[in-house]
Amino acid sequence: MVEHARYVVLGSGPAGTRGSETLRKRDREARVVVVSDDRYPFYNRILLSKSFLESDDLSPEDVVIKPADVHAAQGIELKPKTRAVGLDPDARPIQLGVPGIDLQGVVVLRPLADAVALRAAARDATRAVIIGGGLIGVEVAAALTKRGVTCTLLALEPWLFGHLAPEEIGVALETIMRSGGVTLELEAAAETIDRDGDNLNVHTTDGREFQADLVPVGVGVKPNVEFLEGTSLADGDGVRVDACLRTKLPGLYAAGDVAAYDDPLTGVRHRVEHWLHAQHQGRHAAENMITDEPTPYSRVSSYDTELFGIPVAVVGAPELAREWVTESDLGGGKGLAVGERDGRAVAAFSIGGANIAEITRQISQA
Numbered sequence: 001m002v003e004h005a006r007y008v009v010l011g012s013g014p015a016g017t018r019g020s021e022t023l024r025k026r027d028r029e030a031r032v033v034v035v036s037d038d039r040y041p042f043y044n045r046i047l048l049s050k051s052f053l054e055s056d057d058l059s060p061e062d063v064v065i066k067p068a069d070v071h072a073a074q075g076i077e078l079k080p081k082t083r084a085v086g087l088d089p090d091a092r093p094i095q096l097g098v099p100g101i102d103l104q105g106v107v108v109l110r111p112l113a114d115a116v117a118l119r120a121a122a123r124d125a126t127r128a129v130i131i132g133g134g135l136i137g138v139e140v141a142a143a144l145t146k147r148g149v150t151c152t153l154l155a156l157e158p159w160l161f162g163h164l165a166p167e168e169i170g171v172a173l174e175t176i177m178r179s180g181g182v183t184l185e186l187e188a189a190a191e192t193i194d195r196d197g198d199n200l201n202v203h204t205t206d207g208r209e210f211q212a213d214l215v216p217v218g219v220g221v222k223p224n225v226e227f228l229e230g231t232s233l234a235d236g237d238g239v240r241v242d243a244c245l246r247t248k249l250p251g252l253y254a255a256g257d258v259a260a261y262d263d264p265l266t267g268v269r270h271r272v273e274h275w276l277h278a279q280h281q282g283r284h285a286a287e288n289m290i291t292d293e294p295t296p297y298s299r300v301s302s303y304d305t306e307l308f309g310i311p312v313a314v315v316g317a318p319e320l321a322r323e324w325v326t327e328s329d330l331g332g333g334k335g336l337a338v339g340e341r342d343g344r345a346v347a348a349f350s351i352g353g354a355n356i357a358e359i360t361r362q363i364s365q366a
């Protein structure tokens, strides 16, 4: 059956939700359809590695931000559990290419359904080996530790956040994690996972073995856009859009994790995987769809979290930084590192509390 709608939004995450709401507000007559392969309507994904996992207090319904009936009341048609197969701009967790990744108890974390399964498995677990030394890995380790699970975190790099942050930041994070009770194994590359009775055994390339009841994997996301390969839309890493979030196909826009956009602030095309960024970009893409005078998207994004009570924030695009300037004593567990590229600030990491709005403003105006 072929259906027609003026606006079809793929995805009910923050980019799709804010985008569809903006389209609804700006074009009151048009049919707005949101197609999502998730079974749940728009929910707070960022809680999945935090309070949702730390205890059983929150039900899946508690993290839903916008129930289906609110979509209907707004005149937005939500089609959950519906997968678009022609155009498929999702950010999927990277599947670790190691034997054993499919074993029961080895869990990646992206949709709410994954978090429900991970939390159920955590109820009976006493030991977890977390694979991944980035944001999701450290958050999952902190949340499981709070549940009383003994956690060992394996990171590929020589320090935490090693793919993005300078060593001083990594070392400060290590202090926080170790003080919280997490065992860290750095430069540890998982090679295979096998099961021996109740034990999952994670083997590393240097011959070590780590035993666990549960193995959460957080090694980043990869946009699911293989079907676009060889077309003008594919970027190799997401959907390629210009500064106004337009693809080369008229009427087709991309926003959020999947959008590799020309960032006017840095002059570099890149993707950002932050919640607020997805909301702002979704709204901006929708505005540009409706107006005759589209404008570039030029906000600086930020991600803030908390590890064992210590605030940690990432501002801007750390992957674009070429040099880092440390502005205070990170060894003392508090401080700021500013990343620069071509002499201008493009990113910052803050540990122990900092004025994120001020840092964001400085990077916007650098």
Ligand SMILES: Cc1cc2nc3c(=O)[nH]c(=O)nc-3n(C[C@H](O)[C@H](O)[C@H](O)COP(=O)(O)OP(=O)(O)OC[C@H]3O[C@@H](n4cnc5c(N)ncnc54)[C@H](O)[C@@H]3O)c2cc1C
Binding pocket: 010, 011, 012, 013, 014, 015, 016, 035, 036, 037, 038, 045, 046, 047, 048, 049, 082, 083, 084, 085, 087, 088, 089, 090, 091, 109, 110, 136, 255, 256, 257, 258, 272, 273, 274, 275, 276, 278, 302, 303, 304, 305
């Ligand atoms: C566990 C976890 C914790 C996080 N914590 C933080 C945090 O603390 N702070 C922060 O800033 N960011 C955090 N993030 C990142 C943040 O959640 C993402 O940047 C944000 O969700 C991206 O929004 P989006 O709308 O672009 O994509 P998503 O939220 O991934 O939404 C994509 C939507 O598209 C749908 N979809 C995909 N493919 C198809 C298809 N073929 N057909 C139909 N529908 C499809 C999906 O079902 C989903 O509804 C976290 C991410 C995870 C996984």
